Amino acid sequence: MPSIRAPAAKKTTTLTVAVKCRPLMEKERGRDIVRVNNSKEVVVLDPDLSKDYLDRIQNRTKEKKYCFDHAFGPESTNKNVYRSMSSVISSVVHGLNATVFAYGSTGSGKTYTMVGTRSDPGLMVLSLNTIFDMIKSDKSSDEFEVTCSYLEVYNEVIYDLLEKSSGHLELREDPEQGIVVAGLRSIKVHSADRILELLNLGNSRRKTESTEMNGTSSRSHAVLEIAVKRRQKNQNQVMRGKLALVDLAGSERAAETNNGGQKLRDGANINRSLLALANCINALGKQHKKGLAYVPYRNSKLTRILKDGLSGNSQTVMVATISPADSQYHHTVNTLKYADRAKEIKTHIQKNIGTIDTHMSDYQRMIDNLQSEVSQLKTQLAEKESQLSIKPFERGVERELSWLDGLSHQISENVQDRINLQKALFELEETNLRNRTELQHLDDAIAKQATEKDVVEALSSRRQVILDNIRDNDEAGVNYQRDIEENEKHRCELQDMLNEAINNNGNKTYLHILNQYKLLGMGNTELQFEMAMRDQIIYNQREAQRNLWNLLMGLGVEEKQVFDLAAKQGITIEDWSSIALFPGLPYRKQTPSFIPANIPFVGHSYSKSSCTFQSYQDPSSKGQQWAPTPTLCREEHHSSYYFMRQEPPAFVNLRKSHDGWVGGSRPASRIDTGGNHRRVSYPQTVNNSSPRMASGPTFYQTPQREMLLNTTSPYSSPRVGLINGATTPSVQPFYGSPRAVTVRNGSYNTPLAPAAVSTKGARNQQRVFGTSPLSGTKGVKNSSYGQNSHTKLYRGGGTKGHSKGNNTQRQHQ
Ligand SMILES: Nc1ncnc2c1ncn2[C@@H]1O[C@H](COP(=O)(O)OP(=O)(O)OP(=O)(O)O)[C@@H](O)[C@H]1O
Known part of the structure; x- marks a missing residue:
């Protein structure tokens, strides 16, 4: 792999926040309470019509006003929205990373914005067209390679949407690439049409349900990633840009969706990961004021995947989607509140430039070949396995094995969760360590400047902020400790079940368990290595x-x-x-x-x-x-x-x-x-x-x-x-x-x-x-x-x- 060297300059930029209000739907039969002014301002009227002028001037209404980088009313098309961010997308071809994610409550139009329809193609489609148009019209002798992957996070499990029957995928932290999804298929593509084909294929595999709020409600978060590698022959350089397009599942209220059973559980999981995202946005949003506030990325897979987009090397656009219906007032205001905070989030962008090392690129080619061979063999193996008929007496064993598979999956999740929690605790401790050091310096400075009232005041207010941070972080630490205890309790239960299985079963089962141990051991060793x-x-x-x-x-x-x-x-x-x-x-x-x-x-x-x-x-x-x-x-x-x-x-x-x-x-x-x-x-x-x-x-x-x-x-x-x-x-x-x-x-x-x-x-x-x-x-x-x-x-x-x-x-x- 070409070695990526850090470019000289890093540019700090803030998140671009665009709000899009969808049209009122016929079935909603409600009142339109959203107004968009000057392509920047969004006003949400009080849904209570009985409030009069006096209430308004005395500030007794629930009317809210926000200002964003861009705001789009119901008449706007996806193309209009896209224009406001096209420069971010095109920078991917020049070795920069970009993230675009749609955030909003269920039925507010996230999927419509990201995927779109034939007549109004969404941001995913428009971005791909831009990238391929730029490559096509490039006059240099540079070589381009575009790859694409598409995943979904459903109930805190990651699936590959480009694999027919994808297993559960795990997240890994790579020192160079950051968070990566191990085993995620990445397909080389030569045209936007091919990616669209893959996109449609992936979307057909995505988990959707019909709910009271939305006929085709996405129950998972989907991430389409396009990687563009550009070899600059003249300069012996390679640039790698990455674009992540994220369609989140929508937050929902159980009472509104009328869901039960699995749908209700899905909803709870969706809400949990969105809450984790909201907490990260909160922490990042106040970081400019509060300095080192702890950002709880590790609380969900979604936030870990989005980490780069939220604070790392990425130009990021958040599209907050809202419904104009009066019945959705609370959701709308909530979405706008988070969008407002997200305006403060800073990311640090830099070009990913590496030198072409022929040795390394040879290795990379070999790895690529081996990977594709492995995936071919996997497919062949799966085919062979399905051809083998299961003998009747083996059926019981098969059932047992599938029970054990379920158990080992739980174990693996349990281990992964614990690893995450422990890492989070480390990070938290580190953050507070720095906070405490700053506190110490502040105390010292306050003592020295005792006579300068203004300075002391400024230092004291900073001191208070740091103290708040420490307290918040300590609270978060206590929660992590509690989660770890819960996790350990669960671990003990799983361990007992496993012991019982080992005691009651024959060799095959035992070997199977050992195999799972092997996998878990590898994960654990990795952590210890870190x-x-x-x-x-x-x-x-x-x-x-x-x-x-x-x-x-x-x-x-x-x-x-x-x-x-x-x-x-x-x-x-x-x-x-x-x-x-x-x-x-x-x-x-x-x-x-x-x-x-x-x-x-x-x-x-x-x-x-x-x-x-x-x-x-x-x-x-x-x-x-x-x-x-x-x-x-x-x-x-x-x-x-x-x-x-x-x-x-x-x-x-x-x-x-x-x-x-x-x-x-x-x-x-x-x-x-x-x-x-x-x-x-x-x-x-x-x-x-x-x-x-x-x-x-x-x-x-x-x-x-x-x-x-x-x-x-x-x-x-x-x-x-x-x-x-x-x-x-x-x-x-x-x-x-x-x-x-x-x-x-x-x-x-x-x-x-x-x-x-x-x-x-x-x-x-x-x-x-x-x-x-x-x-x-x-x-x-x-x-x-x-x-x-x-x-x-x-x-x-x-x-x-x-x-x-x-x-x-x-x-x-
Ligand atoms: N700009 C728009 N113009 C016309 N119709 C729209 C627009 N935005 C959304 N809709 C319609 O609103 C409904 C809900 O949209 P969509 O499925 O995109 O919501 P969502 O936010 O993705 O919901 P969920 O979180 O439940 O998946 C769909 O019927 C969609 O066609």
């Missing part, structure tokens, strides 16, 4: 921080000076000694050459992510040496790691009390940093052995490699253990949290025992490969911690620790 990447970034930043420390110390700066100065500037300096040793973050150097002596053993940064550290005494080392041989685990819902050990260990449980560190058994009295030692004093409850942190994990030197190794395992499950340099992937079929990868690396070769970690207890699970690290714990004093208790050393949040579930966990306050 997380490892993220931690690698954190690691790099921390290493830079450490280098800076060394530099400062090398220059003879007193560390106290640095801390004092930082405190004055309102900068929180993370205790990097803890970075090096504990939070499980990667560290390549085992020998930091400097540890500020007065920094507490466990520092806390402003990150909310938590970290658990479990240390133990190696039985084979006869108490001489502490060899952590850490197992790196993720704790549920946090981007942190903790070290765990599978052997029955002598655990050290550390916690910070007011007067220092106390230990469950024997806390480290000396931490070996390989170089300078730092003494940490503990109360006398501690016995006299000197556990010593030896070398740390080397795993994170190459997190990518380790994770990739996981993916090669045929049943790469969430609980893959890699022993000693990741040469022996051990695998257990286990359906668990994506966060559960554990990697052993170090001096222990003890074979891993089967997992004995309960899968119950959503918030509390720390899935480890092997026996529970605390089972058979030796030498634990103060064992009120009990089974599964361990010390949590919070890297962040200060006193704002997260209390996590029922299992006893000691938290550093």
Whole structure:
């Protein structure tokens, strides 16, 4: 694939919002309450005729007035609407991305606007004609390639509208391309007519229903994507433009549509995803005022698909469709309210230009060929399968298999949902982290400018905005936590069903389940890979921080000076000694050459992510040496790691009390940093052995490699253990949290025992490969911690620790 390089300039632009009011239909028999003035202004009259002039001037009517980039009345054709956005469409041929989506309540005319009729072709058709006309009339020697895909999101499941019997498709995040739909068919086309053929084919497969509000109501959101690749031979360049044309399903009120059963459920799903879209529009709309408001893209597939169009690299047009009928007043005002907010949304456009690398383009050709071969083989396989007659005695098994297919689909959805929720939580934490940093700077600035009243006022109002943001985000975080708990509960139920199926059935079924595990494991491993990447970034930043420390110390700066100065500037300096040793973050150097002596053993940064550290005494080392041989685990819902050990260990449980560190058994009295030692004093409850942190994990030197190794395992499950340099992937079929990868690396070769970690207890699970690290714990004093208790050393949040579930966990306050 040609490598896309970022062009020099990015242009920030706002969403273009056009409103289109459809004609009043005969059957509506109502009053027309919408007026469009000057092609920009939309007035919605109060549907209550009894309100008089006095009411109006005293502002007692429900009349509303809005102004948009473009407004079209009932007499306007789709061509009129199209003209207002044709320049956006034509830019696709020059390597820019564009998105056009129609938004409005059911029956307001979205499909009419996007698809249209023979006599009044819609925006999809008109856009295609423009693109092909431009290609045809292009005088340069550039080569063009146009591909097209068409998908629908129905009940939160993505289907390929260009495939006869499309399976469920999943969304993937590609570092270069953003959100992509894995397995979506993309067809090369040479004329607008061919795309129209495909469009009609896709539309015939789209889910529609007749409802009280609309004879052919679309029950799904449809996205037609046209990709234009332009090879500029002279300049050895390739430009890639992309146009997404979206026809959303319409929001509806159950009472109005009179729907029941499946239609009612569809309606609820449609409303949910539209609400998610509305929430994104809200958040994005107020971002110019509120700075870093969190945008909940992950709440639905629709918003994830539209993410680029709403905030990324895309010129975007929203066509808000409304009905003029008085009965639709609330829907109309609601649509216009969101359209009004959408005017504030900013996107950042840039040309997608890449250089033609012959090597790469050869690979791309090969991939294309292979892909088309795979799709041919798939079709042949499907044909063969349908030709095979099913023997009567196999019918029962087939039924069972189809039940299991349903179950595995639910499992896959459950996993995907959890991944999304956890990612969303990450993003939320990150956003609030930045908000808190800004707050800190603002407080500092306010303190400095105390005498400048105007400045203080401005800063204070900004401060309030940030505080609001933090509160909103915290609330959203709580909701995500709740959703994750729900999801975990569902996971447990599915797990029970699956266990039962495994117990009751023969080989075939079992194999089938294993196959599903394989798929799930792949998805999970992918997520862990992403997380490892993220931690690698954190690691790099921390290493830079450490280098800076060394530099400062090398220059003879007193560390106290640095801390004092930082405190004055309102900068929180993370205790990097803890970075090096504990939070499980990667560290390549085992020998930091400097540890500020007065920094507490466990520092806390402003990150909310938590970290658990479990240390133990190696039985084979006869108490001489502490060899952590850490197992790196993720704790549920946090981007942190903790070290765990599978052997029955002598655990050290550390916690910070007011007067220092106390230990469950024997806390480290000396931490070996390989170089300078730092003494940490503990109360006398501690016995006299000197556990010593030896070398740390080397795993994170190459997190990518380790994770990739996981993916090669045929049943790469969430609980893959890699022993000693990741040469022996051990695998257990286990359906668990994506966060559960554990990697052993170090001096222990003890074979891993089967997992004995309960899968119950959503918030509390720390899935480890092997026996529970605390089972058979030796030498634990103060064992009120009990089974599964361990010390949590919070890297962040200060006193704002997260209390996590029922299992006893000691938290550093
Ligand atoms: N500009 C227009 N001119 C004439 N008829 C229109 C126009 N816009 C919409 N209609 C008619 O209104 C009805 C509803 O339109 P449409 O199906 O496009 O609504 P929708 O918003 O897509 O609804 P849903 O969300 O339920 O799919 C259709 O009968 C359509 O022909």
